[in-house]
Amino acid sequence: MVMDAVASLAVERQAFMRTVGSWLTFAWNFKRLPLLSALFFSLCAALVLLAGTRKLFFPMIHREFLSEEPGYITRLSVAFWSTMIPTAAMAVFAVTSYFFLQAFKVLRPDIAPIISITLAICVALLFVSDALECCSCAEAKCLAAGARIRSRCTSAGAVDLCHGGRQWS
Numbered sequence: 001m002v003m004d005a006v007a008s009l010a011v012e013r014q015a016f017m018r019t020v021g022s023w024l025t026f027a028w029n030f031k032r033l034p035l036l037s038a039l040f041f042s043l044c045a046a047l048v049l050l051a052g053t054r055k056l057f058f059p060m061i062h063r064e065f066l067s068e069e070p071g072y073i074t075r076l077s078v079a080f081w082s083t084m085i086p087t088a089a090m091a092v093f094a095v096t097s098y099f100f101l102q103a104f105k106v107l108r109p110d111i112a113p114i115i116s117i118t119l120a121i122c123v124a125l126l127f128v129s130d131a132l133e134c135c136s137c138a139e140a141k142c143l144a145a146g147a148r149i150r151s152r153c154t155s156a157g158a159v160d161l162c163h164g165g166r167q168w169s
Helices: 002-030 032-061 072-103 112-145 147-156
Strands: none
Touching (some): 032 072
8 A cells, every 4th residue: 555655656746747847848948038037027026025125114023222121012013023024025926926927928727836836835934934933032042041930931932032133132
């Protein structure tokens, strides 16, 4: 039974590689200019989006250096926006990439679902990695603080963060 599953997996892998390989070969040989144009416009949209979100949302995700520790709601707000803004920017980039590939008629009907799922997985992985980064930074800070306040740290866990290298204290 396991050998049947492995054989079936090998057959599906070959079919997948053949489909994607034929699409890439077709796109490169016959639709090179539309493919490169779609990629260029997607990258331009990503750069504009990156610069715009950093400029527009900087006050929400940047903490002023104050003498006192920020409140719980402030830390929660910064944790939320520090995770959601890059995720939203990546989602918009994925949608624009798919749109440009579709608009320039580079995507075939059999490849479009594969590309859309790949882009969605990239967005989900960015969200999870940002969230895990927040939690692991909070855990590291709790471990550095010592055992005497560990119970307080674990209850505040994901909120007391150093997302993106920005530490609270």
